[in-house]
Amino acid sequence: MEKSQQPQDDFGTFLSSINRAMKQEKNGSSQASIRIVRYLAHTHDARIESIMMQVRAPFNEFSDGLRELSEAGLIKVDDEDDGSVIELTDEGQRWAQTMIDYDDDGDEL
């Protein structure tokens, strides 16, 4: 009988995950991800169509960006009857706060 419990390692999973994610990563989707977080920093949550209007990225980059953020645990997607609402998780909020606290040169505002 196979053991159902997955063995844990010190950091091997982390390294393979980062390598896998880096191979999938596209520059456009990362830019879209950051724009989504920046937009949500001010509203905390928003309907998916409002975010799309503000982020202004091609649809595939936008959806890749949402997927990346969701897999990283930075946003939650609530599917409702009349559409989806995207919400920052607690950690997503901390990221967003840090992003808006610093300017493009890395200096605190």
Added chain:
Amino acid sequence: MSILWYEWLTVIGIGALIGITDIISRYRDEPDDALGTVPSIFYLFVNAAASSLTLICIRAFDWTFGLAGQQAAWAQVLVAGFGAMAILRASLWTVQVGEQSIPIGLSGFLDSILGTVDRAVDRKRAQQRAESVSVIMKDVDFDKASQALPSYCFGLLQNLPTEEQEKFGRKVALLSAAPMHNRVKSLLLGLSLMNLVGEKVLETAVASLGADIRVGEPAPKLDEEPRG
């Protein structure tokens, strides 16, 4: 009906102690942070006031629990102290609204105070965390630290679930490709690591890796095959 000063003190003490236990069990990592917030103090006050009010009622109705003299007096104090806990935490019935069950009773009132405590503690911690991360991650180069620092921290912990490692890998990949200043990336890396491993472990790891992850030092060669 008279209540002596030490009876007041005992009943208030029991009420407050129960409140303190509630808050400590909720914030096990840093209970002193949680207890220092205004909503926490209000929560303790509500518990102590409920115990005192219960004692006043018990004395007013002269419930002696079949005892007499000093024994009855102390039984009343203890019943008031611990009984208030049951009254405050009870929900009389539950109302179904949509898919949500809403308890009706004083427990809802207590939960709303605890919710306020949660938010106050979160705000306090967020500020502390931001300050700590800013100090710990000062001069840390994201490009050098993005793999070395999390690996070292996870190695120190040894029992971090694989799902958390997987999620963290995605965060780092996202940060690596993000069009942001290196300093902001380092801070975000530090923030996420601190959530997983805590401030002390992060501080120790940054100090241990030292110059290898700092700005201006040669980058560590992680992919280099061991010679020999």
